Every structure is written in C-alpha cells, then in structure tokens.
Amino acid sequence: MDKKYPEVILEIDQLKAIKKSIMEEVMALGKEDAIKPNFQQSHIRPGWLDLTCFDKATVEWLRNIQPKLKPWEGADLRIAEEAELPHLxxxxxxxxxxxxxxxxxxxxxxxxxxxxxxxxxxxxxxxxxxxxxxxxxxxxxxxxxxxxxxxxxxxxxxxxxxxxxxKGSKATVERREAPQASTSGPERPKGEETEKVVKPPGNEEATKPTNKSGRRAVPQRHETGGPAE
CATH class of the missing domain: 3.30.70 (Alpha-Beta Plaits)
Structure with a gap:
C-alpha cells in the first residue's frame, strides 16, 4: 500500500504493477540464493495489495526487497503488518x-x-x-x-x-405491504341461497339432497336409458 494510505488510494493498475515488480524480483533470483519465496494467495483490495506468505522466510524476503520496488515513478510503498491491515x-x-x-x-x-x-x-x-x-x-x-x-x-x-x-442488514425504509387476501372465501352474490344437508343419526335417507319444495331430488335418466353420471 502507499505510505500515505488511506489518504492515497492506489488504483487497480498500480496494484497490478506491484505484483509484476515482485514477480520480476523472483525471476532475478540466482541459483546461489538460498531463499525460495512462496505465496499462498494474493488479492487486490480497494487501495492495497493483500499477499499471504507461505512462511516467515518469504515475509523477510519481501521486507528486504520492498525499498527496491518502484513500479512507477514516484512510488512510495510500505508493508503493513497483519494487525494494521484495513478491514473494509x-x-x-x-x-x-x-x-x-x-x-x-x-x-x-x-x-x-x-x-x-x-x-x-x-x-x-x-x-x-x-x-x-x-x-x-x-x-x-x-x-x-x-x-x-x-x-x-x-x-x-x-x-x-x-x-x-x-450489506445484508434489514432496511429501515418502511415498505408498503400488499393487501392481505381474505381468508373467509369469496363473497356470494346477494339473494343466493345455500342448502345444507343434515345427517340425523341413523337416518341414511336424510343424506339425499332436497329441492326447495322439500321433496327429494330424483336423478334424471338420459334419453338412452343409461344411469346418470
């Protein structure tokens, strides 16, 4: 990150340039160099580069090369300890x-x-x-x-x-709720009557529907003589 973070926020292209500079330092290592720097992962964060080192030797190597990293003219970078990393x-x-x-x-x-x-x-x-x-x-x-x-x-x-x-917390802005649907069933037109069939105990004949005159409704047969369905 920049030494003046968060007053100075590095752009994505600058953060990519830092990664490229580190890669060039790795490529410049000779066979006689004992250090073999290894990184577990890297993430471009808003304004800074997040590197996870595989071991302490890599951390020390990164600290040693940091003053040499000049990805662009006027670059003034620093390495932040884990405890001081910004949590966005x-x-x-x-x-x-x-x-x-x-x-x-x-x-x-x-x-x-x-x-x-x-x-x-x-x-x-x-x-x-x-x-x-x-x-x-x-x-x-x-x-x-x-x-x-x-x-x-x-x-x-x-x-x-x-x-x-x-993000993910409940909004405080009140939302209008949609009208609740009635649970009492559709309203019947005025004047429409309903008939209830009451079944007295032990009287199976009472289960047959009746017409308004009180007489039992008799199923009508089709002209072909078959039973009504």
Whole structure:
C-alpha cells in the first residue's frame, strides 16, 4: 500500500504493477540464493495489495526487497503488518436524484452534508437504478462504519436523509405491504341461497339432497336409458 494510505488510494493498475515488480524480483533470483519465496494467495483490495506468505522466510524476503520496488515513478510503498491491515465493510445505500452524478460527486455531497464522514477510502463496487432511487454499493473503512452505526445508519443527503447500511442488514425504509387476501372465501352474490344437508343419526335417507319444495331430488335418466353420471 502507499505510505500515505488511506489518504492515497492506489488504483487497480498500480496494484497490478506491484505484483509484476515482485514477480520480476523472483525471476532475478540466482541459483546461489538460498531463499525460495512462496505465496499462498494474493488479492487486490480497494487501495492495497493483500499477499499471504507461505512462511516467515518469504515475509523477510519481501521486507528486504520492498525499498527496491518502484513500479512507477514516484512510488512510495510500505508493508503493513497483519494487525494494521484495513478491514473494509460493504455498505448499501439508496440515494435520490443521483443517477446522473459521478461517484466523486456523490462522495463530495456525503462529506459536505455530514460532519466527520471522510470518503477518501470509500470505493464504489456497484451502482444502478432501483425504482425511483439510485442503489449504490460501497466498500467502506471501519471508522466510517462505526460513525454511521452511531448515527443509526442515517446520513444527510441533498434535500433530506438517506440510509447507508451494512450489506445484508434489514432496511429501515418502511415498505408498503400488499393487501392481505381474505381468508373467509369469496363473497356470494346477494339473494343466493345455500342448502345444507343434515345427517340425523341413523337416518341414511336424510343424506339425499332436497329441492326447495322439500321433496327429494330424483336423478334424471338420459334419453338412452343409461344411469346418470
């Protein structure tokens, strides 16, 4: 990372250049060199390069070559210890009237509207329309997240307030619930009558439906003489 991180945030092309410089140092090793540097994995983080060394010997080798790493003119890099590595959080916000604003303009508005919020280490991961609002996904530093938490995730923005919340947490904006469907069944037209068949104990004949006159309904036969289905 840059020595002035988080005031100075390295771009992706610069971080790739650092990896290339390290690779060149590995290729420059001679047969007589005892060190065989090995890395388990690498990740390009927002503003810095994350390297996991396989052993302590690799860590020491990296520290020794770090002053020689000049991937571009004026590069001023440093190696951070694991304990001081920045831990970024992912925030999601829904902002009004921001579709035509650049990321820099959005961050400038956030800083100018809110005392104590610094956006120098913020990075936009994704943005796009979401209904009438503009959804923005941001990688944020822990200090900013704690300040937002203290403010109940509310920020002043343009002509009102908006939310910036940790990704995956419940939104505070109330949503209108859809009308609940009735569970009492469809409403019957007025005047329509229903007939109930009551089965007195031991009287099987009472199970046959009756018409409005009280007489038992007799199944009609088809003209062919077959039974009704």
């Amino acid at each position: 959080e992912i925030l999601v916000g829904y902002l009004p009237e921001s579709q035509d604003l650049s990321c820099e303009e959005i961050f400038k508005l956030v800083e100018n509207h809110n005392e104590g919020l610094k956006t120098s280490s913020w990075r936009v991961l994704r943005r796009g329309p979401s209904g009438p609002m503009h959804e923005i996904v941001i990688s944020d530093d822990r200090a900013s997240v704690e300040r937002l938490r203290a403010q109940n995730w509310r920020i002043n923005y343009l002509f009102g307030q908006s939310n910036l919340r940790l």
